[in-house]
Amino acid sequence: MTLFLDILSQARNDIMEISRYISERNLSAADRFVDAVDQTIQRLCDNPTIGERLYSDPTGKIRLTLVSGFRNYLIFFRQEETVLQVLRVLHGARDFSNLFD
Numbered sequence: 001m002t003l004f005l006d007i008l009s010q011a012r013n014d015i016m017e018i019s020r021y022i023s024e025r026n027l028s029a030a031d032r033f034v035d036a037v038d039q040t041i042q043r044l045c046d047n048p049t050i051g052e053r054l055y056s057d058p059t060g061k062i063r064l065t066l067v068s069g070f071r072n073y074l075i076f077f078r079q080e081e082t083v084l085q086v087l088r089v090l091h092g093a094r095d096f097s098n099l100f101d
Helices: 009-023 027-046
Strands: 004-007 063-067 070-080 083-091
Touching: 004 027, 009 027, 009 070, 009 083, 027 063, 027 070, 027 083
Parallel strands: 004 083
Antiparallel strands: 063 070, 070 083
């Protein structure tokens, strides 16, 4: 079952900020990053269980997965019935343990 997609505004902002940061060093890498995020999200819509559960989420609903080809970046998401919500896209070195309280 393919899910409907809801990319929250904070996740959109994350993608834009990361892309802007990468483009300052390598414009084509920034384009590849945005494409990789899109492809990873589409794969999640087809199979939302491929990500790991976020250990600090008491609800157990938030999951994360690596952006394909950009192993330092993570997509945080959850499935709500027939909707896949993309919550955040963050660098893996960030402290994300309290982001979803």
